[in-house]
Amino acid sequence: MANPLLDFGIDKSAIQYIGDGLQRPECILAERNGDLWAADARGGIVRIAPNGDQQIITQNLSGHFEEVASEATRYLEGTLPNGLAFARNGDILISNFGTDRLEIMTRNGDSKVLADSIEGEPIGKVNFVLRDSKDRIWITISTKIKNWMHALRPDLPDGYIARYIDGKFRIVAEGFHFTNEIRMDAREEYLYVAETTGGCISRLRVNDDGSLGEREIFGPSSLGKGAWPDGIAFDSLGNLWGTMVYSDKLFALTPQGDLRLLLDEGDSKKVDDLEKAFFQNQVNEEVLFTTGRGIAPWMASVTFGGSDLQTIYIGSLKGQRIPYFRAPAPGLPMVHWNDAIL
8 A cells, every 4th residue: 555645745725723822732632522632831721622612721730820021931930731641531641841740630620740759859851641552651751951941952861751650650761862752653562752852753662561672763863954853643554743843844754764854834044043052052042932933833743633533733832723734644543532431
């Protein structure tokens, strides 16, 4: 069977949008009924119905959204819901990049902290959470540095992956360059990892006991200029879709690991300036925050949704709405897709 991705191109005039006034819709969950759930910097999640009606559900935890002095401050202080996953009962697991902890929230907003330390130490910048078919909960920690901007350098592999086991986190793999989103393939044989400051996708074999094998690179060792991979998601044919956050690129890797660049929305001059600073370990707020433009500024995630899982929704860190378009193949169903509760 031919891979339809190879002949696929995005018609920007056909891109549509849903949501309005969103605050940092970094991660998006899609349900069978068409509802979308988007992380929101106001301290909760926005539920968006297929007709566009939306409702923000804020967490009843300490730390609320407030007006901040600068854009940079907004990303460094207070609550900042980031990666999301549905628990088996329909509650929402939240990796909070602001409070540095894993939280869980009911659909009414009742919330509690599941874990905020590891082996008695601060956990670091909790980025993403994933639940697999065996009901195991995996999280990524991008860096142990509190001010994550100081971790935007190519020589700092302090990211790690942990599992939530018996009420606490246990490290299962480490040595990553700013660990971001993780996904499993259809058979859950490998765990795929977006390494933002590594400029690549890596993977590790998943053993029956939940331990992980050795890290290996999947696809090119570098995804090219402006390679800061953030969100990833599989389609049903084994293509791995992904975003590059500060350069605003959408890409895909075929099952053979071949790279396809599908969309490039970045400002080449500003991306060049950031890349130069990055490789000199000199990233600062000024050079970083001037980047970000296009349909989803600071493009952050890919979600397959719709009744046939053939609609792609793009999450972002700076956008206030969610762009979407038809994919050439359906997405790989997330584990929650067939949960009875949903």
